[in-house]
Amino acid sequence: MITETETAFLAVVRAFLTEEKAALGELAALTEKQWNHLFVLAAQHSLLPAVYDVVGKTPEFAELPDELRRQVKTQAMQSILQQVxxxxxxxxxxxxxxxxxxxxxxxxxxxxxxxxxxxxxxxxxxxxxxxxxxxxxxxxxxxxxxxxxxxxxxxxxxxxxxxxxxxxxxxxxxxxxxxxxxxxxxxxxxxxxxxxxxxxxxxxxxxxxxxxxxxxxxxxxEETHHLFYLLCHSFKHFLHGGVGIRQICDMVQMIRIYGRKIDWEMFWQLCEEYHMTCFCINLLDIGERYLGFSYEASGAVRAAKKLRPDSEALLIDILDAGSFGKSSAGRIHSANITLYAAETGAEKHTAGGIWKSLVPEASYMKNKYPYAARYPFLLPAAYVQRILKWLGQGGKEQKSSIEVGAGRVELLKKYDMIRTADGKKRGDAHAGRIQREK
Structure with a gap:
């Protein structure tokens, strides 16, 4: 289950998205420690300015220590000015x-x-x-x-x-x-x-x-492809370590604004072709349960495939991940375990996944170690450096990355995000065409 602080955080995000004016009862019982955690969550998910905009004028915020209020306001305003x-x-x-x-x-x-x-x-x-x-x-x-x-x-x-x-x-x-x-x-x-x-x-x-x-x-x-791209982008980040709540907000807002322009038959067809239906249904379930999203109000059409949403485990992972799955070293180092599972169809945490985490593709190494990109003959040295760094983390950190990776492989299975056992490629039938008249 998600915590009281996480529930309050999601309520504040919902209020920002929907411009809700009613008082947020979820804030009333928060302790100072929980308020601190709420602001940490907001920063991790790149939503601190939005959270401050909602809570900054509440009586609960006014009762917090001056230093905390000043720090949150300063960080929020700096972010806003940079964005402008x-x-x-x-x-x-x-x-x-x-x-x-x-x-x-x-x-x-x-x-x-x-x-x-x-x-x-x-x-x-x-x-x-x-x-x-x-x-x-x-x-x-x-x-x-x-x-x-x-x-x-x-x-x-x-x-x-x-x-x-x-x-x-x-x-x-x-x-x-x-x-x-x-x-x-x-x-x-x-x-x-x-x-x-x-x-x-x-x-x-x-x-x-x-x-x-x-x-x-x-x-x-085009709107239909843009929504599908946001879904695919979330899928990519989910494989790499995690997708944050802000990306779910982007999808929700896309549907709120353009729901009646989206070709829903085509969208769900794409989801089926690329094995994204279960993932998408559960993301939108999070939107319905916590972010004020409504299929009916936005003109969205539910998937014809009848799947019972079970989004709690997905939401817990999303909240833990932060914007791009970089909330912890263990999560970052676990990314190649989940990528290995998605690539091979391995349905459980294996030695191959650990090896993939230690010895990823050359293109990945060249991005992480610039000297290997400039001088390819130094690529073996980069692999040695990576392995030594992992070994030098100590048993606790190594165990953490393996446990996180194993747990997230289970999520890939739960939400049908692992390649089929027969190795059939996703999207084989799709030619990329917009299939409706313009």
Whole structure:
């Protein structure tokens, strides 16, 4: 069961999403220690500004120690100011990219923020843009001219070579802190755990949607595919260590705003094809039970497949995970155990999963150890460094990562997120087309 503090946290998030004005009875019984934990949860899930906006004027908050109230307010306001600044910078950069003849599709980030009643209170650390591979050189040159630095410089020290285009590249500005992730593929094709998901988005540039953000029109995914992308993105993070409650809020808000524009027959068809139905039904059950989501009020259609939601175990994992499953070292180190299970169909924690955690794919190692990307002959040294680091953690930490991984493999089984025993690939029948008339 979730704790009193977690119940209060979810009630506050619900009040923010729905602009609820009624007093929150869940706050009345919280001790100072529980209030501290509530704010820790809010920070871990990147929702501190939203939580402060709801509780900051309550009588319960006013009774907390001055230092705690001051600290929470300061952190919340700093986050808001950073978000306002980054939004303004992004809109400028996005417009300039369009003037260069590049038409990016804006993912998550600013698009998800625009779904909230108070967009600047839903912070995000970066902006994601999907571009066509043919445009990468122009986009890379643009960011270099603007003074950005590639976050994977070791993997591409001299820019693109021989026409090779990376699937993902991050750009950070050392002065403004603006950070963009540029994608030519939504999911890494090197990952057998989720690389196949790209098939569902193969023609999204042919059918984009426009959204208005602060008076500027930007392109993003068509609504049905955007909701499915948010689900797939949550699935990816779930495999990597955990998905936080903010990503569930994004899905809920997407449906609240665009529920009547979404082709629900197509959406549930995609969920079936990619074995996401059980996962999605339970995520939306969390939305119904705790976040004020309503199928009927939003115009959403329930899945034809009759599955009885059982979301408690999923919610407990989500609350423990934080925004991107990085709430603890044990959870971070367990990620490759769950990835191994998703890749191979292994239905229980095995020695292979532990080995996969210690010796992941070369692409993963090159991201984690830049010297191995710049000098491939040093890749074996990177593996040795990783293994020694794990061995040096001590028995308690090693046991923790294994236990977390084993428990999360059980969740993959419970929510039907492991490949079928016959090895059938998900999404084989899907050609990525928008299957309705525009």
């Amino acid at each position: 600044s980054r939004t303004a910078l992004f809109l400028t950069d996005e417009k300039e990219l369009e003037q260069l003849g590049v038409q990016p599709l804006v993912m998550k980030g600013i698009v998800c923020r625009s779904l909230y009643p108070k967009p600047d209170l839903r912070p995000s650390g970066d902006e994601d843009l999907l571009i066509q591979a043919k445009d990468f050189a122009a986009v890379d040159a643009y960011f270099m001219r603007k003074g950005f630095v590639r976050d994977k410089e070791a993997a591409m020290p001299d820019g693109t070579k021989d026409g090779i285009v990376p699937e993902e590249m991050g750009y950070i500005h050392p002065k403004t802190g603006a950070f963009y992730e540029i994608h030519t593929r939504l999911f890494s094709t090197e990952s057998s755990a989720y690389g196949y998901l790209n098939r569902a988005f193969s023609d999204v540039f042919a059918h984009p949607s426009r959204v208005e953000v602060q008076g500027q029109s930007i392109f993003t995914l």
